[in-house]
Structure formats: C-alpha cells, structure tokens
Amino acid sequence: MNYRHAFHAGNFADVTKHLALVAILQHLAKKAAGFAVVDTHAGSGNYDLSSDQARRTGEAEAGVKRLEGLAGGNAALTAYLTLALSGPYYPGSPLIAAKMLRPQDRLVAIEKHPEDGATLKAELRPFLRARVEEGDGYRRLLALLPPPERRGLVLIDPPYESPAEFAEATQAFAAAYRRFATGTYMIWFPIKSEAEANGFCGEVMASGATKLIRLDTRLASAGEGKLSAAGLLIVNPPWQLKTALGEALALVAPLMGAVAHLEVLAG
Numbered sequence: 001m002n003y004r005h006a007f008h009a010g011n012f013a014d015v016t017k018h019l020a021l022v023a024i025l026q027h028l029a030k031k032a033a034g035f036a037v038v039d040t041h042a043g044s045g046n047y048d049l050s051s052d053q054a055r056r057t058g059e060a061e062a063g064v065k066r067l068e069g070l071a072g073g074n075a076a077l078t079a080y081l082t083l084a085l086s087g088p089y090y091p092g093s094p095l096i097a098a099k100m101l102r103p104q105d106r107l108v109a110i111e112k113h114p115e116d117g118a119t120l121k122a123e124l125r126p127f128l129r130a131r132v133e134e135g136d137g138y139r140r141l142l143a144l145l146p147p148p149e150r151r152g153l154v155l156i157d158p159p160y161e162s163p164a165e166f167a168e169a170t171q172a173f174a175a176a177y178r179r180f181a182t183g184t185y186m187i188w189f190p191i192k193s194e195a196e197a198n199g200f201c202g203e204v205m206a207s208g209a210t211k212l213i214r215l216d217t218r219l220a221s222a223g224e225g226k227l228s229a230a231g232l233l234i235v236n237p238p239w240q241l242k243t244a245l246g247e248a249l250a251l252v253a254p255l256m257g258a259v260a261h262l263e264v265l266a267g
Contacts (some may be wrong), residue, residue: 003234009047010060010090012256015190017065017157018084018096019248020232022240024153024184025100036147039155040137040172042094042109044116047122049090059226065088066255075246089238093155094120096122098127104144105129108144110137138172154180157188166200174207181208184236191216191229199245201233201265209235213242216251217260222231231258233265253266 008014018244028035049060062088064084073081091099094109101107107130111117117134124130133140141154154176158165166189173187187204191197197216205212234241242262249260 003164005028008059008227009092010049010064011227012059012217012253012258013065013188013190013217013227014090015063015080015084015252015256016215016230016260017186017232018091018093018130019076019080019160019252020085020152020199020215020234021093021096021155021187022080022100023241023244023248024186024234024238025097026076026079026185027241028151028153029100029102029105031151032104033151034102034106034149036105036152037085037097037101037107037148037155038141038144038147039094039097039107039109039143039154039157041158042111042120042132043092044108044111044115044118044119045092045095047090047092049088049226056073063256066131067252069206070255072250074247076244078173080248080263083181093157094125094130094132097153097155098124099131099148099227099239101127101129103129106149107131110135110140114138138168141169144177145176146183150182152180153184153186153189155186158185160190166196166203170200170207172202173204173235175209176181182236184234184238185209187233187235189233190227191218191233197231201231204233205266213237214263214265215249215260216263217249217258220259222255245247 215232
C-alpha cells in the first residue's frame with residue numbers, strides 16, 4: 001500500500017500517534033526551560049480531508065471524523081480534539097507541534113520531498129520558532145543532537161515504502177540515542193506482520209533503550225489493502241504518560257472500531 005500521508009491523514013493511526021504527541025508536549029511544557037522537537041519525516045504539515053487522496057481511502061471518515069462531538073476526557077484528549085477538529089484540514093505532526101510551542105521552545109521539521117517541503121514551509125511560516133529543512137531525515141538527525149536545550153522530543157515517522165525502512169529506523173534511533181539518551185523518542189510503524197513488528201521492537205530495545213512503551217492500535221475490520229494495525233514506540237516516556245494515554249484511548253478507540261493496547265517493554 002502507499003504510505004504517503006495524504007492518503008491516510010486523520011486515520012486511526014494518526015489519532016493514536018497525535019494523541020501521544022500532544023500528551024508528551026504537554027508534559028515537556030510543565031517545566032519553564034525550553035525544549036526542542038525534531039520531526040525526521042515531517043510531510044506537508046496540513047492535509048485536506050476533502051482531497052482526492054483522502055476521499056479515495058476514506059480513512060479519515062473512519063478515524064478522526066468519528067470523534068466530532070466527543071467531549072470530556074483528559075487534558076491531552078481535549079487539546080488534541082481542539083487541534084484536529086478546528087477546520088476542514090487535518091494537521092500533521094509538525095503543525096501540531098508548532099502550535100504547541102512556547103516562545104522558549106523550537107521545532108526542526110525535516111522533509112526530503114521538495115513539493116511537500118515547500119508546502120510545509122508555507123504552513124510553518126507564521127511560527128517563528130519552527131524551521132523546515134529539506135533533506136534526508138535520518139542523516140540530518142544526528143547533526144541536530146543533542147539539542148542545546150538538552151530537553152526534547154524526536155519523532156521518527158517514515159513512510160515505510162522501502163523494505164529496508166525498519167532497519168534504517170532502528171539504526172537512526174540507535175545513533176540518535178547514543179547522542180541524546182535523555183530525550184523522548186516516538187517511533188511510528190505499520191504492523192503488517194506480527195513477527196516483523198515484534199522483531200523491530202526488540203531491535204529498538206536492544207539499541208539501549210531502558211524505558212520503553214509500546215502502543216498498538218488495531219481495527220476490528222479493514223478493507224482489503226488498507227492499514228489495519230499500527231504501532232508506536234515511546235522511549236523515555238514522561239511520567240504518567242501511560243495512564244493519560246490509556247484514559248484517552250479508552251474513549252476514542254471504540255468510536256473508530258479499534259482496540260488499543262499499551263505495554264511497558266522496559267523500565
């Protein structure tokens with residue numbers, strides 16, 4: 001299947017990933033000191049859910065659109081719903097992060113596709129603390145670590161179009177972790193094979209991560225050729241993140257016909 005994000009914006013996997021992103025950024029903002037966010041595969045930043053790509057899959061209709069009218073929940077869910085449902089466009093990870101930055105925080109969003117990079121620059125232009133770099137996210141990552149702030153989040157969210165992507169993501173994380181072992185990392189991955197997913201998680205843990213949460217979200221049913229399960233690894237998760245995410249997912253997962261499972265792999 002095609003993992004270019006325009007086809008899948010606002011789907012069940014996005015909801016899970018972006019809930020976690022919001023929760024982590026809220027935690028980082030509890031301290032006055034600034035933090036950095038590095039997004040290695042940033043995309044175009046904003047996605048028109050009425051576009052041909054989005055309508056072709058219908059994944060947003062079965063994902064974020066089912067959350068319209070949802071009220072209550074914890075702080076992370078409330079903030080996510082405000083960001084995700086504020087208009088006809090669905091915000092990608094870099095735009096969500098940019099909107100949550102304080103004056104002392106900053107974002108570096110990396111995108112290698114020139115067209116997407118140009119769109120992302122336009123989307124982030126109003127945010128003075130956000131910068132876009134065009135290039136290979138894996139290669140640029142090491143040059144950005146450790147951040148001067150010594151606090152922050154690294155989001156590794158590649159499209160997994162290449163058979164070597166799992167290995168490349170693992171290698172990138174391992175090298176980054178050696179430079180910035182105190183940072184929080186989010187690593188997204190599609191689950192097409194249980195053996196492949198479990199092996200990937202094992203490789204990340206073997207890279208040295210001593211605190212690691214795995215979050216899997218699975219649809220009860222999905223059309224042929226559509227993504228039906230996705231995972232998220234969170235290295236150095238903030239305190240009480242597992243509880244906050246569990247509360248939020250207990251509300252949103254059933255609405256999307258999904259089941260979410262949180263597991264502590266280390267720490």
